[in-house]
Amino acid sequence: MLSFASPWVFLLLPLPALVYWYAPPYRQPSQAIRIPFFRHVAKAVGAAPHSGVAVAGRSRLQTIVVICIWGLLICAMARPERLGDPVVVEKSARDVVLALDISGSMDQRDFRSSDGTPKQRLDAVKDVLRGFIAQRQGDRMALIIFGTRAFVQAPFTEDLNSLNGFLDQTQVGMAGPNTALGDAIGLGIRTFDTSEVEQRLMIVLSDGADTSSRMTPINAAAIAAEKGVVVYTIGVGDPNATGEDRVDLDALQQIASRTGGAYFFADDEAALTEIYQRIDQQNPRIVETQSYRPKQSLAHFPLLFALLLLLGSSITLHIVHSRRGVS
Template structure:
C-alpha cells in the first residue's frame, strides 16, 4: 500500500531540494536531456523573432513605453516548459525504497572464566592484572551481538557469577561491581574446579558452538578436581577451551613496603598445564605479558568465534512518478487555456 503522501500530489513539497534528495532515480540519465529541451526553446525564440510578422507603427520615441502586460506573452511558453520538465522528472522514475533486513544466527555460548586469586593484584599490568582482565572482558562482551555469555570466577574455589545470558548490561554490572579479590574467601588457584563449573553451566546448551575462555596467572593449587580431568570432561560436551596465561616471567612488582618502595616477587606460571588444557579442548594457549597483548588475544578470539549470521532482505519500493505526471497534465491544460486567450496574442513591441 502506498504512503498517504503519494495522494497529496498537489503539495509544493514535491519540488523542494529535500524531496529530490530523498528519491532514488531509476533512470537518472533522463535529466541530461534538459539542456536539449532548453536549447529547443532558445531556437524557437530565435526563429520566431526573425519570421514573425511585425506591424510597423510610427510613434514619437517619447511615447514608446513597455507595458507590464507585454510580459504575459511568455506565460504559454513557460507553461509548456514546465509541462516538459514534469514529464522528464516522471521519466526519470523517482522512487523511495525501504529495505528490511532480517538477521538470525547460530548463536555461540561463551563462558569467561577469570582468576581472582591474590596474585592477580600484581602490577605488571596497569593498574593490576585483575583490573586489566576486567577491562578486556568488558570490551570483548561489547563486541558480541547475539551470543550468550556467562561469568565464572575462581581462586581457592570456583563460583558461577552469572549464567549464560544476552543481557550484556547485567554482565557489565557484574564485572564492575562483583569481581574483586574478596569475593571468594578460600585462597589458592582452583583451575580444575573453575573449568568444571564452566562446563556445568554449558553442558545443557544447544548452541552451535560452545566456548570457554580461561584466564589465569598461576599454578593449580586448590580445588578437588584435576585440571586435565576437568578439561577432558569439557571436551566430552564439545566445549572449546582457550587458555590465557597472564603475567611476565621473573620478578614482578607487587605492592609497596613501609617506606613506599615497590616490592618485587618471583612470578611462576604452570604454562604446561594451560597448554594441555587448550589442546584437549581443541582451542589455543596464549601467554600475555602486558595490557596490549591481553587485548590483542581477546580480539583474536573474537575473530575466531563469530556466529554464522544469515540475512534475508526485503525491498519495498514506492514510485512517485504519477505525482509529476499529474503536475505535467495540469501545466499542459493551463498551456492550452492560455493559448486560447488574449495572452498569446499580445502585440510585441
C-alpha cells in the same frame, strides 16, 4: 500489503444463491377462521375461493443489504491481514563462558597500560574484557570467577550490559586467595548443560598454578573435549615466580590442546587486547537468521461495516413503515 489468511472462505460466497435456487421453499402452516357462509361472501364480491400461500415480500433495499452483509461476513471469516515490512532477526549460534581468576595474586601491579604506567592485573583484565564483551552483540555469555572455589557470577545472558555490571562488582580475593583452575573448567562445562547451540567456547584466564581443585585441570579438559567445549587459555602471571604465584604455562597449554583451543600469554594490556582479537579471528561468530513479516488483523473492519449496515437498514425500514402507517 493486504492478504487473507483463509482465502478459501470466499468459495462460500455463492452459497445463499444455491440455497435460494435449489433448496425447497420453507412452509409454515398458519391458523385461519372458518366462516360457514364463506362461499356466499366470495360470490357476493365476485371472487373465486381457492387454497393459497402467503409469501413475504422483500424490497430491493433489503436484498442489497442482505447481499452486502453476507459479503462482509465472508470477508471477515477470510481473516484479512496487513503485512508489514520484512523483519530480519539474527540469533547467535554461539555461547561463550568467561572464566576469570580473581585469586590474591591478581592484585599484583605488574601490568602495563597503554601509557606505560603500572596497573593492577585484575583492573587491566576487566578493562579489556569490557571491550570484548561489547563486541559480542547477539552472543550469549556467562561469567565464572574462581579463586579457592569457583562460582557462577553471571549465568548465560544476552544482556551484555548486565554482564559488564557483574564484572565491575568482581574484586580480588572475593572467591578466596588460592587458584581452583580445574574446578572452574568443570563449572563451565556444567554451565553449558543448558546450552542448545553447537559452538561452545570457554575462555579461561589465570595467573597461578592450580592448588585447590577437586578435579585436575587436565581431567577437566578431557571432559570438556567430550562435551564439545573448546577452551582457550590465557596466562597473565609470572612463570618465573614460585608457589601459587607462578602461572602454570604447561597446564594451560595442555588444556587448550586437548579441547582444540589455543594458548596465549599476555604480560601487558596491549598483548591481552590482541589475544582477544585473535580469538575472534579463529572463532568467527555463527549466526542463525530468521525473517518474518509482522501481521495486523483487519477482520474487525468488515464486521463493523456489516453491523453498521444492518443498523442503518433497520432504522430506514422502520421509518418507511412508520410513514406508511401514518398515511
